[in-house]
Amino acid sequence: MAKKNAATFESLNPVNGEVVGKFPIHSEKEVYAAVTLATDAAVRWNELGYKGRRKVLMAYSRLILREIDSLAEQVTLESGKPHSDAKLEITLAAHHVAWAARNAEKVLRTAHRSPGALMANMAATVERSPLGVVGVIGPWNYPVFTPMGSIAYALAAGNTVVFKPSEYTPGVGVALAELFEHVADSSEYFQVVTGFGDTGAALCSSGVKKLAFTGSTATAKKVAALCAQTLTPVIAECGGKDPVIVARDADLSKAADAAVWSAFSNAGQTCIGAERVYVDENVADIFTEKVIALAKTIHPGDPATANYGPATMPSQLKIIESHIKDAIKKGGIPVVGGSQSVGKRFVEPVVLLQVPEDSTAVTEETFGPTLVINRVPDMETAIALSNASRYGLGASVWSRRQGRWIASQLQCGMVSINSVISFAGVASIPFGGTKDSGYGRIHGPEGLLEFTYPRSVVRAKFQLPLPITSFKRTAKVDNLVVKLLTILRGRFS
Secondary structure (H helix, E strand, C coil): CCCCCCCEEEEECCCCCCEEEEEECCCHHHHHHHHHHHHHHHHHHHHCHHHHHHHHHHHHHHHHHHCHHHHHHHHHHHHCCCHHHHHHHHHHHHHHHHHHHHHHHHHHCCEEECCCCCCCCEEEEEEEEECCEEEEECCCCCCCHHHHHHHHHHHHCCCEEEEECCCCCHHHHHHHHHHHHHHCCCCCCEEECCCCHHHHHHHHCCCCCEEEEECCHHHHHHHHHHHHCCCCCEEEECCCCEEEEECCCCCHHHHHHHHHHHHHHHHHCCCCCEEEEEEECCCHHHHHHHHHHHHCCCCECCCCCCCECCCCCCCHHHHHHHHHHHHHHCCCEEEECCHHHECCCCECCEEEECCCCCCHHHHCCCCCCEEEEEEECCHHHHHHHHHCCCEECEEEEECCCCHHHHHHCCCCCEEEECCCCHHHHCCCCCECCEECCEECCECHHHHHHHCEEEEEEEEECCCCCCCCCCCCCCHHHHHHHHHHHHHHECCEC
């Protein structure tokens, strides 16, 4: 961890406003120092090789699970989510750590490529090399699972990491680094810097070789602009307005249950959570009735007893309220809750029907426990409305026979068929979005590849009689090369 500064800030429990802990506001100088240490340590970490890093990361995964109760308690204190939800998040994160450790060598091993007929005397290979130091800026809504999708994969690929957790969940970030230090021979492989936007900005300009960011689209644009000044590539996982499409042949009970959980769990503070539903008009009444019945049984409150906790970021309450009011003003019908559902810390579930597509409740990320249900005449309309959004993160499709076809038409990075958010739990597939939901991928082979760069190596096995790369090349040689390629075209690649 970077050296502590005299300047500090407090982490607060969003349930009651009590102080959870005090953390340093790391300055630009301190962030740069952490990156310098990580740069030097990257050589040692890479020298461990895939097997050495696998050993460390597998031990890390096991330790996370052994310490799951204490880590979950920290998540609950700083984010307000129920302990059981925190444990589920941590379990999935540990799973990803293990997958990255086990599969890094297989995914990143040297690949042999055909040199082609003209270069038949060459052996061609592509090596994957770690970037060096990877910067990670994490969110507060899933303070373990989300950043670990970058941290674990970057480490497995041979990089060191400097992590800036959200100012709302700094204790979680510190705990993750401390656990890693227990299984590694150095604290410099995985360091944490804490603070606010200036600390994150310093990480962007610090010389890291790649920056993995999770947060709002607006902030992602600022991060990308800062990183562009040093040509630092960015992985951006931004907001979403994820649709749920319910076809006529869907299992309506399961679809309703899944939509309610996806929309309201974690107080709706899930970038891949459901925010809008497009349901076939032939089954819309039945589906809506089921959603309403379930939504009325769900309530926020104390994480020890309630279904979900508070709005972790107080400023989000105004956004949630404004979206609800805009929906109602434009003709939307509240059937569960309304603008009065927004309290000082907690938001009761809100279900809105027949909300115009130009309402902010449909066009902008609400990031609260609200769900819009709009009926459609057919699946073509559902697809068109889903794709009309400027976001393209995830989606959920419910249909017994049309699921794959509907999914194939959606402009988003991830789709669950007859399930919700299931793609986040499958470590072997990439996670990320398109359009204003960001670019780049974490998880899976693609996630490992993101934290490396390719090195092409061509080795002469023997010398050809034709001096192609020489000033001794003659017109006769040029003609022979043309004739050779003409003869071999289409036969070899």
